């Protein structure tokens with residue numbers, strides 16, 4: 001079947017990357033908190049002439065997040081891996097997107113999908129299990145609803161299964177193919193029957 005949603009999801013180790021958020025308002029808070037909820041040690045810098053109180057209050061618990069209190073300047077992109085634009089300045093976002101392309105750094109423009117190299121997803125977290133949901137940009141609200149549904153139906157003790165499987169995985173002897181076969185057998189009846 002041909003893919004309808006052609007986005008390719010990956011799971012980033014944000015503590016090893018350097019993220020710049022341009023803007024310090026509501027959307028900046030939404031995107032920064034999405035990263036920090038998942039990766040509390042994320043290396044993030046935020047540049048804005050004005051930071052909303054709510055943003056500052058939230059960031060108090062994350063002293064590693066660097067705040068730069070002025071308008072964006074080109075050198076703010078130096079050494080970054082990702083840039084997320086959240087201001088109310090469309091022309092600035094177009095300019096940053098262009099600068100990011102030249103530097104081969106990935107760019108998200110929160111309110112303009114056409115300018116994005118990647119989208120943030122809705123994230124389900126249960127211990128080590130993490131599920132990222134994308135609606136291909138069509139309805140973030142539906143993504144949020146599906147997240148809430150999955151949070152509800154996935155058992156909280158899924159972590160126990162994961163821990164047992166990790167132990168087993170380490171203990172299993174034999175070649176690659178026989179390990180796969182054993183793990184497939186073991187997990188057959190584990191969850192979600194149709």
Ligand SMILES: C[C@@]1(CC(=O)O)c2cc3[nH]c(cc4nc(cc5[nH]c(cc(n2)[C@H]1CCC(=O)O)[C@@](C)(CC(=O)O)[C@@H]5CCC(=O)O)C(CC(=O)O)=C4CCC(=O)O)c(CCC(=O)O)c3CC(=O)O
Pocket residue numbers: 030031034108109110111112113116118119120121122123133134135136137138139140141143144147
């Ligand atoms: C393309 C994308 C780019 C990106 O931001 O990466 C994007 C774009 C836009 N969002 C807009 C609005 C809203 N976004 C949310 C919420 C979330 N948005 C998120 C991701 C994404 N949003 C990416 C696609 C994800 C996908 O494929 O589904 C989530 C999943 C992740 C996160 O942000 O952490 C997070 C839910 C997290 C959760 O709770 O689980 C809500 C609802 C709410 O806040 O309750 C609203 C208001 C209601 C509405 O409009 O639907 C607008 C309109 C702007 C305007 O009107 O001007 C645009 C621009 C446009 O669509 O043109």
Ligand SMILES: NC(=O)C1=CN([C@@H]2O[C@H](COP(=O)(O)OP(=O)(O)OC[C@H]3O[C@@H](n4cnc5c(N)ncnc54)[C@H](O)[C@@H]3O)[C@@H](O)[C@H]2O)C=CC1
Pocket residue numbers: 022023024025026027028047048049050051052070071072086087088089092111
């Ligand atoms: N608030 C929301 O939930 C949503 C907002 N939007 C859109 O997203 C944009 C941003 O919204 P908000 O975060 O609510 O606005 P906001 O007013 O809370 O924040 C805008 C931020 O951009 C910063 N900024 C402005 N010029 C800058 C520059 N040259 N360099 C660096 N930072 C700069 C401001 O200092 C401020 O921190 C708006 O265009 C809005 O229409 C879209 C969807 C939802």
